[in-house]
Amino acid sequence: MARKDLGIHSTSSLQDIDIDGQTFTHISGNSNEAVVLFDPAIQSGIVRMDYLNAGGLVTVGVCEDRVRFVRNEGPDAKAQATIVQYNQGGALQHIGDAILGNYDYINKNDRVSLELNMDAEPHTLTFFKNDEEQPIYVTKIPAGVRFWAHVIEDGASFKIL
Template sequence: MSHNPISWLKSKLSKKEDKEPKQEEQPTKQNQEKVEKVEQVEEVEKAEEQQEVREEEKKIVVRTGPITPELVLDEDEHGSVQGGTFIHSQKSEDACITVNPIITTGVVRCEFVFDLKQGKMFIVGIADYRLNFTRERSFWDDDNKNLNIRYINYSGVLNHIAGAVSGNTIYKSGQKIAVEVNMGAVPRTCHFFVDEIEQPIHVINIPQYIRFWSFIAGQNSYFTITRFERLENSSAHGVEGSKAVEYGKVWEDD
């Protein structure tokens, strides 16, 4: 019997189509093997990279111990500096004092003791390292109020931007007022202590680079930094009524 040319052609095409999927499967398998090899290489490289990071972290040693404070005045005529002590002049003018060095790493505590001869207000806190106080621009003026945190003695409130939150104790002359930052925490934190007692209201997400600062206005009044050091661990462990407020936002009482 002779072959039908059309049937024969269809048969050949059908066989060719049957083979084509098999030809496509082979490259797909090869590609999969390549992908797996690439992923394996990437995993090895990632593991090596992480190991390098860990080794570098081991080399980074944050030294603990005392830090020598450098008090920076907004105006020389507002007073004088003697080591870690600022003595206000006989002029009744606002004096804002920042404390060097700039803090970038670790847990650092700065403790103040005030002796207020006149007036009623003094302040401790932290400020963005870029903030510079001048006679024309005090802690509340222009954008300065957005770049610092203020713990006010006679009210106990914390101020930031144009907001305020209460809950911390008032403090007065002769007491030890400490500000402690933890630059290694996530998020970065700022806690306050009065005579070693942790205060409930603290601040989170503080700037990456900060300086401690203070405000004093009374004639012949003064303050001394009695403790300025880098600690191994944070002194803050949480107290009853603890509440976090966030830097960069307007605060208000609940």
Template sequence: NPSRRPSAKAILAHDMVRMYLRQHEGRRNIDDSGRIQQLQQEKDDEKRRAYEQKIRADSAEQRIQLVEQELMKLKKYQEYFSWKLRIRTRKYKHCSKEHKQLNKKKKERKLELMNKKMTEKQLEIEARLPPRNEDEDLQELGPITSDPIIPDYLTVEKNENKFIHTKNNNFPCNITLNPIISKGVVRFEIISFGIADVSTVFEPNKFSNEDGNYTKIVLYLPYGPLVHINATIHGNCKFEDKQLVALEVNMSSNPRTLHFFVDNQEQPVSISDIPPNIRFFIGLVNPEQSFTLTRFERIQSSSARGVEGSRVLKWGYEWENDKYYDGNLCMQFLII
């Protein structure tokens, strides 16, 4: 019956309804409070992020400033050290130039003294040689009988014209062959050999350039170079086992000369102004190494005719350092 229904006011005044409304109002208040807190939290987070960003920006700017300061310091240090380097370089160049000139003068003086001593020694030896008459200049052509000087017979054995390094040791041995060559054109065929001033004495178990002999000899080594004093000059070809290799001296020419041949092919690098009295010598180093003297004779005239790219080196000079020679020779043949 509609007339018995309670009015809206009565319903709202009922305790249950009022409690429900209070609860609903409370939940809404709680929701509003939560939203307010959330908004506040978001604002706080935004402020914190902004603050952190500012801190980071300030820190980055500070780091940039520090890096720039360090770069400026490094630049100043670099400029300072560059200036010091330029000063020292100028001083070094000046000192180096003086040092080089001093070393050059010392070397020239040393070579001058060595040449003087060699000349005096040569004159002394020549004075002890028996007198010769003019007929000796007309020496017989043909084979020369050799008389080998073997410093140590425990290192090298001789069997006719064959010389063999014993297999029991590794000592070097240098065999010098008499007679002394002072006249005419002489051809000497062997492997790994050279010529030596007549005053040279090879001691047992020593290499040919020891005991000051490096100023008195010139070597032709199997891998091609000529060795004299402190110079190693390349340009001639290398030679191997079984190849025929020859040295040919012309003691009658002016200046006296030394030419090299491999399988009868003339080599481009030769020596001039060799001493007036020389001997041929051979060096053996390795166990069971051997050589055979195939030819040692006086011939009518020199076999040297000159080949393309010929070069002449002068005895008694330190070839790659001495001003007597141009730079082309050193660039083509000098290998250190």
């Protein structure tokens, strides 16, 4: 399974984020939505992204590689066909209503992972909580996507593992 070197996409909404190595913390003293969008765009292979919820991680997912976020814009602002969301309560959303059935990751130190299979047809996205595969996965992933993570509250934090 290939894990590509990650960078932060230049259009991420980083005004409210402090970055310390692989740890990302909302620092602005407000409740602005902040989405960190990661490079590179993934177009082939099997790639896994692992997050540690250090407290307050709201949503993780993938989005089409053309999607951009601005300050105080959350993932709900984007067209559902361009984004896949796995929220802290365990709900998934992509092209339609939210689907319940995966475990939540609301506790500090919960690990949440996303595994893209861009070699499968159709492309798939599988979810894990603390290394346990979740029952609901998503198909029809766009041809090129980026991973992202979303925090809102001051002090909310996550780490890339």
